[in-house]
Amino acid sequence: MSDWYRDFANSGLGTTITRQLGLPRPAVLRRYEPGQPLLTGPGLVGAAGEGRLRDVVSGVLAAAGVRVDGGTDDERLSAVVLDATGLTGPAQLAAVHELLAPAVRRLGPSARVLVLAEPPADAPTVAQAAARQALEGLVRSVAKELRNGATANLVLVPSDAEAALASPLRFFLSGRSAYVDGQVLTLAAAEVPAGDDPDRPLVGKVAVVTGAARGIGAAIARVMARDGAHVVAVDVPAAGESLAQVANAVGGTAVALDLTAPDAGPRLARQLQARHGGLDVVVHNAGITRDKLLVNMDADRWNAVMAVNLQAQLDVTQALLDADGVLRPGARVVSVSSQSGIAGNRGQTNYAASKAGIIGMVRAWAPEFAARGATINAVAPGFIVTEMTATMPLGTREVGSRINSLQQGGLPVDVAETIAWLAQPGSAGVNGQVVRVCGQSVLGA
Ligand SMILES: NC(=O)c1ccc[n+]([C@@H]2O[C@H](COP(=O)([O-])OP(=O)(O)OC[C@H]3O[C@@H](n4cnc5c(N)ncnc54)[C@H](O)[C@@H]3O)[C@@H](O)[C@H]2O)c1
Structure with a gap:
């Protein structure tokens, strides 16, 4: 999924043309x-x-x-x-x-x-x-x-x-x-463990990543594993094959689980305790959209989005907190919110409400996590280039991806890097924060 306009604007001819016409020239980011x-x-x-x-x-x-x-x-x-x-x-x-x-x-x-x-x-x-x-x-x-x-x-x-x-x-x-x-x-005052290896800061950590079978979740799994974590990749049973591929590729473990099942949290807690003796990092990435204007939104669409995007995160996190000794000291929870949860988005009352709810959740839980020497934060992606955005009409895609200071869409790896950083032991003083990964999008700025 290359950025054709950025590649053109940085080519010899493209540089001349964009300069002459005063068009934006998105940079190749380091x-x-x-x-x-x-x-x-x-x-x-x-x-x-x-x-x-x-x-x-x-x-x-x-x-x-x-x-x-x-x-x-x-x-x-x-x-x-x-x-x-x-x-x-x-x-x-x-x-x-x-x-x-x-x-x-x-x-x-x-x-x-x-x-x-x-x-x-x-x-x-x-x-x-x-x-x-x-x-x-x-x-x-x-x-x-x-x-x-x-x-x-x-x-x-x-x-x-x-x-x-x-x-x-x-x-x-x-x-x-x-x-x-x-x-x-x-930042907040916190006890910060000394000596993270900057290239392998998650060595020895067990990290659960939900919605890991594809898209941003798969990128999170890869980056966490690259940084040294053992990744427990969770997704719905229907995504079993791609989930297994992601888990195998990163030397992790696949867990097929619908996170909206009533016993999803306790089941996950039991499995993590039995197989890994607990866990250090939870990344709540699984999410769905069921877009409709509010006036046309039926209860099924509303309820499905709330159940996956918000209620499951609340229930699973609570179950992990309740399960004695499962969340190890210094635990990190990172929730994937969205720019829609900050700016709102036409046709996304359900999705935006769920993603704003996540922000409320991490802020409210932060003091309790701090008291345990743990942290909980949210990451709010803006326009991220995925298979989904590749199918958007050209005009919508071009506008959506350029209305930020970097004049381009982000990549799944950009969201993953931010999450992996929040998961580091050294990030102990970042708690209850919302970090936008949006290139300074004008939406909700
Ligand atoms: N793509 C973007 O531009 C963008 C922007 C802002 C926020 N986000 C958020 O980032 C996250 C990942 O987005 P994506 O684009 O990779 O989406 P995606 O649809 O490609 O992946 C989501 C994954 O979650 C899984 N999932 C859904 N319901 C589940 C359930 N009940 N139990 C377990 N797994 C379940 C899906 O099977 C899928 O593999 C989502 O929370 C999304 O809202 C994405």
Whole structure:
């Protein structure tokens, strides 16, 4: 499923034509490969005011072999990390502008702009809250101005959450976050285990992936296995053959199970306990659509979507929490929501309601998970290129895939990389968050 327009726009003739006509030129995004360096060129670490995270950032980058000297003037920058935790009020935002403007001019392909700040809600004064919130508008706008596959994101780091920064920092700088753009992530204080192997962070983990027989679920299974996990691939019995193929290809285990069956949760819990002695990661990816305008929506369509997309996630998660010792310490739950759950979508009242419900679910469960040393988060994909989108009429597909800052659709692997990152032990300080994998889609922005 190649992107014909992107390939054309990057060809010799296509470059000339798109330039002359002022047409968009979507970049070929830098995506993660095991063993790949975190960044391809030098990074620049700066601070507006007194940045308390500057040393932590430089340390993480240096450990990953990144030059943090900002390079020479004629070198392209691979990343700019700006520590804005020291902002004391709106006047200091000028320092952010002063630092970012020349750096952005020097960015190379698929470069990263990452701003670190404290959460506005924690600000001791109104002026500080205003200045911190201002960064969100700034970063989201920079993300829209960047070209050539570069992204900009904002990470809010409360004063007690410094230890949680390394894993999000590596994610946002790496090719794993290729299609995550214009996002704001808020960290929380957490005990972060030391020493994840950046190339095999899930070694020794048992990860359940639902809806794994095809599409995004199969990509999640592949990425989790590549990162070292033993994958338990779950899908409906009717998808048994393709499910077995996916499970075999990743050296995992196939479990044929309809997740809407009344005893699905307890059955899964028993199997995981008996075969694997418990589990570490659950990815609720199984989902269906039954689109109709609300006025034409029958109860069957409504109920089917709610049952698979929301109720099954609630019931299975509850069953795993209830089953003594099945969810191991440091467990990770990641739910697949959707941009429709944030922006709404014509013809998808049932689907959008179920996907918004998932966001409510992870936010409500986050404190209980934190108390267990675990996390629960949601990932909300935007336009992802799959077999399904390949069958859309050309016009609908072209508009749907281009209305984002990266001017292209994402790939299943982009969703999978984000989920695998949230599943890492090092991501302990990311909890109750919704990470959009949408290239900064204009929908629901
Ligand atoms: N494709 C996109 O652009 C996109 C965008 C946003 C969100 N999503 C979400 O991502 C997830 C995966 O989407 P996809 O495009 O790969 O879909 P898909 O239809 O290709 O795969 C979904 C899988 O879930 C399985 N499934 C459905 N009901 C089940 C049940 N009761 N029990 C067990 N398994 C069941 C299906 O058999 C299928 O293998 C879904 O939750 C979807 O809503 C997709």
